Structures are given as structure tokens and as C-alpha cells.
Amino acid sequence: MSHQLFLLLVNATLDTLYMVAVAGAIGTALGLPLGVWLATSGRGELLAAPLFNRIGGVLVNATRSTPFIILVVAIIPFTRLVAGTSIGTSAAIVPLTVAAVPFIARIVETAIREVDRGLVEAAEAMGATPYQIIAKVLVPEALPGILLGLTLAIVSLIGYSAMVGAVGGGGLGDLGIRYGYQRFMPEVMAIVVLLLIVLVQGIQSLGEQLARRVNKRLRTA
Amino acid sequence: MIQLDQVSKHYPPPKRGGAGVTALDEVSLTIEAGEIYGIIGRSGAGKSTLIRVVNQLEKPTSGRVLVDGVEISSLSGSALRRERRGIGMIFQHFNLLSSRSVFDNVALPLELAGVSKAKIKARVEPLLELVGLSDKRDRYPAELSGGQKQRVGIARALATEPKVLLCDEATSALDPETTRDVLRLIAEINRKLGLTVVLITHEMHVIKEICHKVAVLEAGRVIEQGAVFEVFTRPQHPTTRSFIGMVTGIDLPPVLANQLRADPQPGGEAVLLIRFIGDSADQPILSRLARHHGIDANILSGRIDHIHGQPFGTLVVAIPGGETLSTALAFFETHKLSVEVLGHVAPALLATG
Ligand SMILES: Nc1ncnc2c1ncn2[C@@H]1O[C@H](COP(=O)(O)OP(=O)(O)OP(=O)(O)O)[C@@H](O)[C@H]1O
Numbered sequence: 184m185s186h187q188l189f190l191l192l193v194n195a196t197l198d199t200l201y202m203v204a205v206a207g208a209i210g211t212a213l214g215l216p217l218g219v220w221l222a223t224s225g226r227g228e229l230l231a232a233p234l235f236n237r238i239g240g241v242l243v244n245a246t247r248s249t250p251f252i253i254l255v256v257a258i259i260p261f262t263r264l265v266a267g268t269s270i271g272t273s274a275a276i277v278p279l280t281v282a283a284v285p286f287i288a289r290i291v292e293t294a295i296r297e298v299d300r301g302l303v304e305a306a307e308a309m310g311a312t313p314y315q316i317i318a319k320v321l322v323p324e325a326l327p328g329i330l331l332g333l334t335l336a337i338v339s340l341i342g343y344s345a346m347v348g349a350v351g352g353g354g355l356g357d358l359g360i361r362y363g364y365q366r367f368m369p370e371v372m373a374i375v376v377l378l379l380i381v382l383v384q385g386i387q388s389l390g391e392q393l394a395r396r397v398n399k400r401l402r403t404a
Numbered sequence: 405m406i407q408l409d410q411v412s413k414h415y416p417p418p419k420r421g422g423a424g425v426t427a428l429d430e431v432s433l434t435i436e437a438g439e440i441y442g443i444i445g446r447s448g449a450g451k452s453t454l455i456r457v458v459n460q461l462e463k464p465t466s467g468r469v470l471v472d473g474v475e476i477s478s479l480s481g482s483a484l485r486r487e488r489r490g491i492g493m494i495f496q497h498f499n500l501l502s503s504r505s506v507f508d509n510v511a512l513p514l515e516l517a518g519v520s521k522a523k524i525k526a527r528v529e530p531l532l533e534l535v536g537l538s539d540k541r542d543r544y545p546a547e548l549s550g551g552q553k554q555r556v557g558i559a560r561a562l563a564t565e566p567k568v569l570l571c572d573e574a575t576s577a578l579d580p581e582t583t584r585d586v587l588r589l590i591a592e593i594n595r596k597l598g599l600t601v602v603l604i605t606h607e608m609h610v611i612k613e614i615c616h617k618v619a620v621l622e623a624g625r626v627i628e629q630g631a632v633f634e635v636f637t638r639p640q641h642p643t644t645r646s647f648i649g650m651v652t653g654i655d656l657p658p659v660l661a662n663q664l665r666a667d668p669q670p671g672g673e674a675v676l677l678i679r680f681i682g683d684s685a686d687q688p689i690l691s692r693l694a695r696h697h698g699i700d701a702n703i704l705s706g707r708i709d710h711i712h713g714q715p716f717g718t719l720v721v722a723i724p725g726g727e728t729l730s731t732a733l734a735f736f737e738t739h740k741l742s743v744e745v746l747g748h749v750a751p752a753l754l755a756t757g
């Protein structure tokens with residue numbers, strides 16, 4: 184393998200990690216509270232606001248049902264507004280984040296809705312405020328599910344990040360297409376696929392391990 | 405301590421039609437401080453709804469609820485939350501946080517109340533001692549048995565030093581042995597801390613075990629209430645009778661039931677319920693009692709059934725009180741018979757046989 188090709192691979196890997204990490208972090212920072220809110224603002228729930236809950240749900244669904252590559256193109260004006268440009272690795276983070284937020288929100292919502300109603304009731308009987316119930320009961324009890332969901336979201340982001348080559352986003356997927364396919368260098372394609380597999384595997388097992396550590400529901404035999 | 409004044413709770417009919425439900429129908433009850441008050445009723449009678457209006461997990465449709473002089477049914481927001489800290493609650497399915505250790509579960513209500521770490525430690529440790537779980541403090545609920553989980557639930561309910569403990573079918577998920585242990589613990593706490601306990605169950609033996617007073621609920625109405633002994637010996641309502649029948653397996657003759665007193669009567673007799681199971685049903689126990697101790701038992705009623713081919717009998721007898729009673733009880737004990745003193749009657753009553 185030439186020195187030049189090696190550098191290309193390293194840079195592409197770093198680009199992918201950079202995009203996924205930043206989009207994942209911002210996506211979590213926004214998606215987590217959004218998901219908690221979606222799970223607690225329905226009719227008769229802790230922070231009941233049924234109308235807004237419905238509107239939020241529709242927006243989340245709209246974003247989630249738009250194919251990612253169309254989303255990338257559709258929000259170019261917004262991307263330019265946020266990143267100053269619509270081209271390049273940093274710019275690619277914008278659509279990745281926009282896709283990540285509703286995805287993570289739904290995952291968090293689902294995990295929180297699985298928490299036993301009886302626990303909320305017990306906390307209410309103790310005189311807990313709605314915010315205390317969220318912080319001390321709902322989120323800690325849903326944490327194993329949330330961590331597994333976040334793992335899934337990050338793995339999906341790695342997949343999405345391969346598509347942002349369309350707007351000059353760079354990264355492993357982009358390298359694979361440009362060199363492996365367009366310049367017909369099958370060995371580059373093979374290495375790219377291998378690297379992606381390793382990356383996804385690593386993230387998946389890390390996530391599962393974390394989830395297992397915080398899950399006290401199983402007997403530690 | 406707790407007063408319900410014409411409390412009703414209606415659940416509206418579901419959107420798709422159908423009928424609404426009246427879970428509580430003008431219920432009035434007074435529960436005195438320091439009492440263990442049992443509430444019994446069939447499934448759907450409104451027991452859970454009744455106990456949940458006490459801490460306002462359920463808002464009554466009409467009527468007032470007072471706890472320790474405060475009209476809790478008129479409170480909301482932070483005032484209601486403050487009152488709730490004075491009312492502990494335990495649940496059928498324990499409702500412990502799986503993500504928290506035993507210690508942290510018990511600490512939760514204190515954390516919620518903003519108590520400092522040091523004070524939490526000073527409060528939680530004696531509580532774990534009280535419920536006998538000091539050695540499990542760092543375990544998680546998944547690592548505990550049902551009885552241990554309910555002990556954690558009890559410790560947690562006591563953390564904020566409440567005046568009232570609400571128990572919604574707290575032993576229904578436990579086996580008979582563990583049920584007895586948990587009930588003993590509740591009775592002990594009631595005695596030691598002077599806590600007022602409201603206890604819901606659909607099992608009469610739970611009431612008999614520890615309650616001072618009992619209310620029988622049916623279709624959202626209190627159909628009978630009073631001291632446990634009174635209700636047991638003089639049930640007025642058929643539903644109550646069927647609940648009692650489940651426990652004693654007998655219907656006392658009404659004449660006798662009406663004369664039964666909780667305390668020994670001077671010169672009177674004690675009325676005993678003797679249960680025979682299996683082999684002991686075949687032994688001539690009463691004639692032995694007469695022969696060996698010279699005690700004559702007056703048979704008032706009796707019945708022998710067979711369950712899976714095993715004889716199973718109950719016998720109600722009257723025996724002179726005082727010394728004689730103690731001798732007789734010791735005699736039954738050595739013969740491993742289950743005997744229960746149902747009450748006492750004055751001398752004149754049984755003289756005619
Ligand atoms: N949230 C609710 N919405 C509509 N109906 C309800 C609701 N909660 C209870 N009910 C109805 O109110 C009645 C009383 O219910 P409750 O839970 O108090 O009964 P219970 O005596 O505790 O029964 P169980 O022994 O089965 O626990 C039942 O008919 C029940 O279906």
C-alpha cells in the first residue's frame with residue numbers, strides 16, 4: 184500500500200469519527216431531552232401538553248421518514264446558515280445531526296415509556312415533583328435501554344455518514360466510492376469496508392457493555 | 405387521624421362508549437391514630453381507589469379527605485407534596501427502583517425531600533436494621549426475594565417518618581410464610597412507632613392476623629365496619645359472612661355469636677374452635693381430655709369434611725374459663741391441634757346446653 188493511500192485512509196477514518204462523534208454528541212444533547220419530553224407530555228402525563236406533544240410527534244415522524252440523502256439536499260440553506268458553508272466535513276455534520284435528533288428522541292421516548300408506571304406512582308406518593316420523577320426515576324430506570332438505543336443511533340450515523348460525500352463531506356464512505364468504485368481500486372473498497380466493520384463492531388460491543396453495566400435488573404450470578 | 409367524608413369517585417365512561425364506573429360511593433370512614441385498619445373486599449370493590457384517595461394519588465369526584473387534621477383533598481402542587489411525605493405507602497408489586505441498591509432505594513424519599521447525605525445515612529441505616537436487611541444494603545432488588553423486597557418497601561415508606569402507612573395488598577404477591585413475617589413486621593412498627601396503618605387485602609386471615617378494625621367494601625360502599633372481633637363474631641352482611649367462612653370454616657349459631665365477648669367473663673366459659681386435620685381427626689380427643697384432665701367440653705357445633713380423601717374437621721366447644729382453659733389449651737397443644745379462642749360467654753348462657 185502506498186504511503187499516499189495510507190494517509191488517505193487515515194484521514195477518511197478521522198473524518199468519519201469526527202462527523203459521527205459531533206453529530207452523535209449534539210444529537211444526544213438535543214434528542215435526549217426531546218425524547219423525555221415526548222414520553223411525558225401526552226394526555227394525563229407528568230408534563231401534560233397533549234397538543235404540543237402531537238405536533239412534536241408529527242415533526243419527528245416527518246424528519247424520520249425523509250430519506251437521508253434527500254434531507255441532506257433539502258436543508259442546504261439551513262446548513263449554510265449554521266456552518267457558514269454547505270460543503271465539507273463540518274457542513275456535513277449539520278444534516279447528520281438533524282437526522283440524529285429525532286431518531287434518538289424516539290429511542291429515548293420508547294425506553295422511558297417502558298418504565299413501570301408503578302415506579303412513577305411510588306415516587307408521586309413520596310411527594311416527588313415531575314422533574315424529580317424524570318431525573319431520579321424515569322431516566323435512571325430507562326438507562327440500559329437508552330444506551331442500547333444510542334449505540335444503534337451511532338451505528339446508523341456511520342451508515343449515513345457514507346452518504347455525505349455527496350456534499351463533499353469526506354470520510355470512509357466517500358473514499359470508498361471515489362477510489363474503490365470510480366477509480367476502480369477494489370483493494371481500497373475492501374479496506375474501507377473492513378474498517379467500517381471494525382468500527383461498527385467496536386461501537387456495538389462498547390455500547391452493549393455499558394448497557395450491561397448499568398442494568399441491575401438481571402441477577403449477577 | 406384519617407377521615408373520609410362522603411367520598412365518591414366516578415370514572416367517566418371510555419370515549420368509545422360504555423358505562424362509567426363508580427369506584428367509591430359516598431364512603432365515610434374514621435381511622436383513629438395508632439390503629440391498624442383493614443379494608444377488605446372482592447376484586448373491583450374499590451379498595452385500591454379508597455386507599456389512593458388518602459394520599460390523593462386519586463382525586464375524589466366529591467367529598468373530603470382529612471389526614472391529621474389537614475384537608476388533603478383540597479391541596480395541590482407543593483402543599484400536597486409536603487403532606488404526602490407524611491404518608492408512607494407500600495405496594496403489591498413493591499415498586500422498587502431496579503437501578504438503585506437497597507440503601508439507595510430507602511434513601512430516595514429523603515433525597516427527594518432535599519435531606520443532606522450525612523442525615524440520609526444516619527436515617528437509612530437504622531431503618532435497614534429495623535427491617536432486618538442491614539447485610540443487603542448494597543444489593544439490588546433483582547437479587548432479593550419477594551419478602552425482602554417488601555421489607556425494603558417498608559423501610560422506604562418509613563424514611564420520611566410518616567404518621568400513616570398505606571398498604572395496598574402488600575402481601576398478595578408473597579407466600580403464606582413470608583406474608584406472616586411481613587405482617588408481623590408491620591404490626592411491630594405499628595406498636596413501636598405508633599404509626600397509623602391502613603391495610604388493604606382480599607384475604608380475611610390477613611385482617612385477623614394484625615388488624616384492630618375492619619371495613620368491608622362492596623361495589624364502592626362500606627357495607628360493614630367495626631372492631632375485628634365484633635365483625636368476625638357478628639357479621640351482618642352475607643359478603644362479610646362469606647369472607648369469614650373462608651377463614652374459620654364455620655358459621656356460629658346466631659344465638660351464640662350474639663353472646664360472644666372478646667374478654668373472659670367471670671365464671672363464664674371460653675368458646676374454642678378446634679381444627680382437626682388428617683390423622684388427628686380420627687382420635688377421640690375430647691374423651692381423652694375428659695379422662696386425663698377431668699375437663700368436660702360442651703360441643704356447640706361441628707363439621708367434618710374430606711379434602712382429597714383427608715378428613716378435615718372443625719369443632720366448636722365451650723370450656724370453663726380460667727385455670728381449666730389453660731390446661732385444656734396446653735393439652736391441645738401437645739396433641740398438635742390448631743385451636744383458636746373465638747371468645748367468651750357469660751355463665752348463664754350455656755347452662756341449658
Ligand atoms: N383509572 C381507572 N379508570 C377507570 N376505571 C377504573 C380506574 N381505576 C379503577 N377503576 C375501576 O374502579 C373500580 C374499583 O377499582 P379498584 O382498583 O379500586 O378495585 P380493588 O378493590 O382494588 O380491586 P383489586 O382487588 O382487583 O385490586 C373497578 O371497577 C375498576 O375497574
Ligand SMILES: [Mg+2]
Binds near residue numbers: 451452453573
Ligand atoms: Mg386493588
